[in-house]
Amino acid sequence: MDLYLFILTFIIGITVGSFLNVLILRLPKGEDVIFDRSHCGSCEKIIHWYENIPLISYIFLRGKCSKCNSRISLQYPLIELITGLFALLIIPKYISSLNALVFIMKLGVFSIFLTIFVIDLRHKIIPNILNILLFVILLLTSVLTFSWQYIVFGIVIGVGFPSIVTWAFYKLKGEIGLGMGDIKLYGALGAYLGPIGIIHNIFLSCFLGSFIVGSMMILGKVGRRTKIAFGPFIVIIAFFQFFYPEYFSQLMSLFIFT
Ligand SMILES: [Zn+2]
Known part of the structure; x- marks a missing residue:
């Protein structure tokens, strides 16, 4: 299988996962999930785009806020990783037919399942x-x-x-x-x-x-x-x-x- 496509699929997956983190955090509080800027849960520092790259930022920040040093929950990279791996898991099925719509639908359903799972468990x-x-x-x-x-x-x-x-x-x-x-x-x-x-x-x-x-x-x-x-x-x-x-x-x- 094409390595380029594999990497692209993983990037799409972890990016979707990153958005799921936003949903999981904000939906139960009734906050805006599209337009509000992300900020640190402890010190309210605005999180810049380069501190918000799925998986990579967590590793570079060593799981801590760059201003107040408070721990960033492991849930964030975990949700990103799970979604990325799931995208890799399903892409081979649709690669031959290049059925992008089916891929998007399956990833969408999985995303909602995962979000419901975490929100209901916690709240x-x-x-x-x-x-x-x-x-x-x-x-x-x-x-x-x-x-x-x-x-x-x-x-x-x-x-x-x-x-x-x-x-x-x-x-x-x-x-x-x-x-x-x-x-x-x-x-x-x-x-x-x-x-x-x-x-x-x-x-x-x-x-x-x-x-x-x-x-x-x-x-x-x-x-x-x-x-x-x-x-x-x-x-x-x-x-x-x-x-x-x-x-x-x-x-x-x-x-x-x-
Ligand atoms: Zn902070």
Whole structure:
């Protein structure tokens, strides 16, 4: 494979990752993600463009602010690196057909998954704009591929099924299970995964979530009343459904409900 293209793809990936850091930092605070200048979280120093080069600046600054020396979170280079590696991982599939649009779509979906994962984990929220963006990208992809019945039933089940379960749970125990952000996320995914795919996701994400949260409770890491971020579990399952459908169907054949 062409080395030049490989490097270019990695640069695109880490640059997208750099923007994801901005989203992760600012969306939960409701700040402008396009026009505000980046500044140090401790001393408010404006960060110059040459201090904001993905991966490279972190290495040159040795992970510290150039003015106040406070540590820059490892999360920044990590998000950049993950996005860069993911771009490299998917580019060989689309290189022969030079299908740039598919590449952009896949990188976009991955970016939203990663952003939801980190924001929900840290703040226990899924910003509306991320669900809307995801829905638009998936819907545009779906209308070119699937029938309208597939899309509509996917969305209806994605929103409806978790809503009913959450409502019943609330009536029975007086506790709120899933948040609105989670339900919207299921709805957005349903537009692409379809009725069967979204049911798979709902079951597996609940299974994974119960398993991990249950284990943490046994280990005493979380209490019974601790608010749990559910988005990361949904996103992990969706990642495999979306990017590794062949492995996913093999896994699903182990279950009865395929
Ligand atoms: Zn500083």
